[in-house]
Amino acid sequence: MTSTGHEAQLRIPEGVLLGHALVGRLADSLGIRVFFIKGPASVIQGLRKAKISADVDVFVDPTRIEDLLQGLYERGWRQRPVDPDDRTFPKHSVTVHHSAWPCCIDVHFRFPGMEGAAHECFTALWANTVHVELAGQRLRVPSKALGILFLALHALRSRDLPACREELEYLAVLTWRESLAEALLELASATGALAAVRPFLEGLLPEATTAVWPEPSREWHNRVAAQAPGSARLIAIAQASWRDKSRMLWAAIFPPREVLLSANIYADMSLPGRLDQHGARWWRFLRAAPRMVRNLRGLR
Template structure:
């Protein structure tokens, strides 16, 4: 989840590890009913060989077959899951939509994984073709191969600005070789280089700036320009440009504690513009020193 979420009321008396296991199973049951293909990622879905920490995580993360997301969304809503944050406003990569359930907690439904440059459907099909089978709470589910899990952990660490995960040094050489080959097949070289500390080798790539700002920080205007440059087509770049001035109503609702009124959205629009202007001015002054 891109931002911390409050505890769900119905889950307070359930041990976190038990709630997470039951939540993962519940999500998979709904996916099976819908006919949706899911790959479970992160947390306790990661192979213990490369899991960086013993803790199992705080929410369920799944990578979904992009074609099945509309039907899965309807099924989740019909079974008590509400949208907490949307694809549009969830992150600069617009990669996941977060759902909340009174009993099961939080679900991050990914349509893509940040750092993978291959088209969403092609990337999912590639990862699905090398899937592994696992079980939790008596329910069978699918996870990426151990090599793919390793790549996803590295890309996730790059996005968080943490560098290479600790497991990578001791990763079995044959697994590591296959993981490195998979990086190329997924067109994930720029994000992988970010974790390795060799991002500057990719200065000419369209997603270079976005990963530089993501991993190292920077003003919002740099992030938005990075998002514009990272888009594969002119049409998608124009869409991002048009979206840039819009208020993140998901974030505003969480800050206010209620759905924002039209007046509150308008006030935030102008406040956001002032913050952006201040950031831009500060960046110019720092560059001039």
């Protein structure tokens, strides 16, 4: 207890480390294979410059995700509201939060850009994990090559942002210095990530190495193009059948409450509060309109 009589609150860096320990011990107790991606482990491995992580990213065996989530629910964690439109926003993780914790836990069952079948993809990923000491626990994390693949795919989704360009440059130097390009190629092939990672990896491969690069999927094209607020919805509506367009347009104009709560779980859901949030959404949309037009032209 603090001197004021209130319970001491976890700070974000502490919460993230303890969150890793919590999920790791829970998974061990249930016999579930998990490993942690991005976050503090990537800093320990030298894959990222020092930075504070805001949440816990864990990749779980897709066949056991419900078991892990149930274990978290029993410990007071609750699923964060999400947009129910999984056509516009294909799901790759489940995010849970806890009223006493300052961070969320993102439970991944797939990763954007890795488009291999779920079971085969996880098998390839699990075979390329190593142990590190983190938060007083011995936890599994990606090998250096796999860690680079995860971080590169994450940055490639928004590679026009200065921070993402800087991260890709840092990863490129690391890949070249440690001669990891061919290992990256093998991992990308095994996980169905060749098309997505090509802009990063192609120029790093030795001249003698040849690769067959598949075309990026529509999902990946859309993720990369949808950089401005609202552009993902416009892209999905443009690509939808005429039968679905009107329904999707209605949902975009009058979104369900989950959409508002997905941005802020403590959002004011009274009528005045919802009106304020709708006004803010439209303001963001109008400000981003020129950029969205460029996105749609690029997709054509």
